Amino acid sequence: MTLPDVYSAEPIPESARPEIDRLLQTGDLFRYTAPEDAPVALLEAEYAALLGSKYALAVSSCSAALFLSLKALGLPRDSKVLIPGFTFAAVPSSVIHADLLPVLCEVSDNYRIDIADFEAKLDEVQAVIISHMRGHTSDMDAIMALCDARNIPVVEDAAHSLGTTWHGRNIGTIGKIGCFSFQSYKLVNAGEGGILVTDDADLIARMVIMSGAYEHNWQKHKGPTGDNTTELADAFSRWQNKLPLYNLRLGNLSAAIIRPQLGEVARRVRDGRANHDYVAGQLNQSQWVQVPDKLAPEERAPDSIQFNLVDMDDDKIEAFQRAAQARGIKVQVFGASQDNARAFWNWQFIPNLPELPQTRAMLMKACDVRLPARLKTPDLDAISETLLAAVNDVMAPSSVA
Numbered sequence: 001m002t003l004p005d006v007y008s009a010e011p012i013p014e015s016a017r018p019e020i021d022r023l024l025q026t027g028d029l030f031r032y033t034a035p036e037d038a039p040v041a042l043l044e045a046e047y048a049a050l051l052g053s054k055y056a057l058a059v060s061s062c063s064a065a066l067f068l069s070l071k072a073l074g075l076p077r078d079s080k081v082l083i084p085g086f087t088f089a090a091v092p093s094s095v096i097h098a099d100l101l102p103v104l105c106e107v108s109d110n111y112r113i114d115i116a117d118f119e120a121k122l123d124e125v126q127a128v129i130i131s132h133m134r135g136h137t138s139d140m141d142a143i144m145a146l147c148d149a150r151n152i153p154v155v156e157d158a159a160h161s162l163g164t165t166w167h168g169r170n171i172g173t174i175g176k177i178g179c180f181s182f183q184s185y186k187l188v189n190a191g192e193g194g195i196l197v198t199d200d201a202d203l204i205a206r207m208v209i210m211s212g213a214y215e216h217n218w219q220k221h222k223g224p225t226g227d228n229t230t231e232l233a234d235a236f237s238r239w240q241n242k243l244p245l246y247n248l249r250l251g252n253l254s255a256a257i258i259r260p261q262l263g264e265v266a267r268r269v270r271d272g273r274a275n276h277d278y279v280a281g282q283l284n285q286s287q288w289v290q291v292p293d294k295l296a297p298e299e300r301a302p303d304s305i306q307f308n309l310v311d312m313d314d315d316k317i318e319a320f321q322r323a324a325q326a327r328g329i330k331v332q333v334f335g336a337s338q339d340n341a342r343a344f345w346n347w348q349f350i351p352n353l354p355e356l357p358q359t360r361a362m363l364m365k366a367c368d369v370r371l372p373a374r375l376k377t378p379d380l381d382a383i384s385e386t387l388l389a390a391v392n393d394v395m396a397p398s399s400v401a
Helices: 016-026 039-051 062-072 091-097 113-124 140-149 203-213 229-239 252-262 266-283 314-326 357-363 378-394
Strands: 055-057 080-084 099-104 127-131 156-157 176-182 194-198 304-309 366-370
Touching: 016 252, 039 055, 039 194, 039 252, 055 062, 055 203, 062 091, 062 099, 062 127, 062 156, 062 194, 062 203, 080 091, 080 113, 091 099, 091 127, 113 140, 140 156, 156 194, 156 252, 194 203, 229 357, 266 304, 266 378, 304 314, 314 378
Parallel strands: 080 099, 080 127, 127 156, 156 176
Antiparallel strands: 055 194, 176 194, 304 366
């Protein structure tokens, strides 16, 4: 059986080539060189329109977007920020970078925030980051109701969630600020890079200046056509020379690589969702594998699949990983991989790192396999059959011929 390469990205659309060639010929790589309509500025306008937001700011990474979001909220030093116990280490790192303190809440077996634990910890925090980890959306209705009642701002870490919707609304547009990634394993690939969206003129002005719009380069940032430009100009003027510059800008070459991919997002979302659901249906036929269902208001845009191993102790889970590897598929068990940056106990830079027993138990049996949108049905069958055979190697060896 031939297994597909699940790590290589899709080719960059050929339509990117003329602009890339122009930039190589001119050396016009800095976003503020052109008086207007630089590739980064055009990307921001197009991305805001794609998401249905007023403003977008392209930056060097999603981590940079999270950091700027927290700084723009103007929280006092050592304020507490509630985050899920299941996320990537960059999320608590951005909190620390912003001179704030992460507070971790439990995550359930379906990879989503445990709302009871979230609510219990909410009164001690001044802000919230919701990580839609691996594209799994937590209950945003409950989260926003709880936070709005306390006037607590919500930042969405939507690194994995471009194209995901909640009640038809784009993830990343529900909180005050939404942050996205253009790292190579995300839906849109620039190698590195990030972008944030918001409808708040004052917040975008603060973030633009802090991102590195020195002197009056903020004048090259515009709102949507027909927007109240006076509101935006007033906000920029209000913060001129009053904020530090962190220089977290995106360059024009990255923007030229990203822009042609925006037209591919709908196809990648459609195909990624179909691929995920097809493989999930195959895996759920095994009594030893469970792919959690999506929440009812959620339409996902997955490029990987996560599943829980059922009735396996640690030895059997390790044996399953070895069996899958021997058959040609590397399966990451979040909690069983040494130094995994998604296992909260490895975030030892957090002061007084708490224990989260529910999240730990989930991470010790939760598996992760990449499933790019470009895969075809024979590829999906090969992956499903290989994973199920590896499970049977461990749990029902007599049934394997």
